[in-house]
Amino acid sequence: MARHSPLQLHSRGRVFVARAVIAVMVVVFGYLVFEFGRIQANYNIVDAAKERQAYENRIMDLEDNIIALKEEVTLLETHRNIDREAYKDVETSLTTLQAKIQEQSDAIAFYRGIVSPADGTAGLRVQDLKLTRGQTERIFNVRLVLVQSLQHDRKVSGDVILSIDGDEGGSAISYSYTQLLPEESSASWSFSFRYFQDFDREIVLPDGFTPEKITIEVRSRTRSISSIEASYSWATSLG
Numbered sequence: 001m002a003r004h005s006p007l008q009l010h011s012r013g014r015v016f017v018a019r020a021v022i023a024v025m026v027v028v029f030g031y032l033v034f035e036f037g038r039i040q041a042n043y044n045i046v047d048a049a050k051e052r053q054a055y056e057n058r059i060m061d062l063e064d065n066i067i068a069l070k071e072e073v074t075l076l077e078t079h080r081n082i083d084r085e086a087y088k089d090v091e092t093s094l095t096t097l098q099a100k101i102q103e104q105s106d107a108i109a110f111y112r113g114i115v116s117p118a119d120g121t122a123g124l125r126v127q128d129l130k131l132t133r134g135q136t137e138r139i140f141n142v143r144l145v146l147v148q149s150l151q152h153d154r155k156v157s158g159d160v161i162l163s164i165d166g167d168e169g170g171s172a173i174s175y176s177y178t179q180l181l182p183e184e185s186s187a188s189w190s191f192s193f194r195y196f197q198d199f200d201r202e203i204v205l206p207d208g209f210t211p212e213k214i215t216i217e218v219r220s221r222t223r224s225i226s227s228i229e230a231s232y233s234w235a236t237s238l239g
Helices: 006-040 045-115
Strands: 123-133 139-149 156-168 171-176 190-193 196-204 209-220 228-233
Touching: 123 209, 123 228, 139 156, 139 190, 156 196, 190 196
Parallel strands: none
Antiparallel strands: 123 139, 139 196, 156 171, 156 190, 156 209, 209 228
C-alpha cells in the first residue's frame, strides 16, 4: 500500500478547499443574479414584505369589522324580535280592551233601552233580532231579545209568533214558525219576564224558498201591556 507524502496531502486539501469556494461562489452568484433579475423587474423583497404585511393587517381589520357587524346584526335582530313581541302584546291588549269597551257599550245601550228608551215609549219591544247561518245551507239560527221598557212593576207574559215572507217558484208565499221547525222541535214559543228575555231558535227553510222579510209578533197575555209586531228585512237581519 503506497503512502502519500505530506506535500501531496497538502495539495489535495487545497484542491478541495478551492472546489468548495467555487461552489459557494456559484451559489452566491446565482442568488445575486436572481435578486438582480427581480430588481430589474421592479421587485424589492423589503417592499414586498411590507406590502404583504399591510395586506395582512388590512385582512385582520376587515375580519374584525365583519365580527363587529355580525354582533351588531345579532343585536338588531334581538331588538327587532323584542319589539315585535312587545307590539304583539300591545296589539293583543288593545284588541281585548276594545272588545271590552264595545261589550260594555252594548250593555249600557241595552240597559238604557230597558230603563230609558230613546222614544220614551213604555211596554214591550224587540231589542235585538239577528239571524245566523246554521250547519247546513237551509238551516238558520234566530236570536231574539225582548225587553219591557220603563214599567217593571210586574212580569209580562205571552207568546212569540214568527213568520217569514218570500218567493217560491215566482210566487209570494209566507211560512209560519211551526212550518219551519226542525223535526221533533216544540212549536211553543212563550215568554215571561220583568226586564228582558233572550231566545235562540232554529228554523229550516224549504228548498226553493227565497226569504225576504221576517215578522215578529209579540202577543202579551198581561193586562194593560199591549202586544207588538215588527217586520225586518231578511238581508239586514242576517249577521
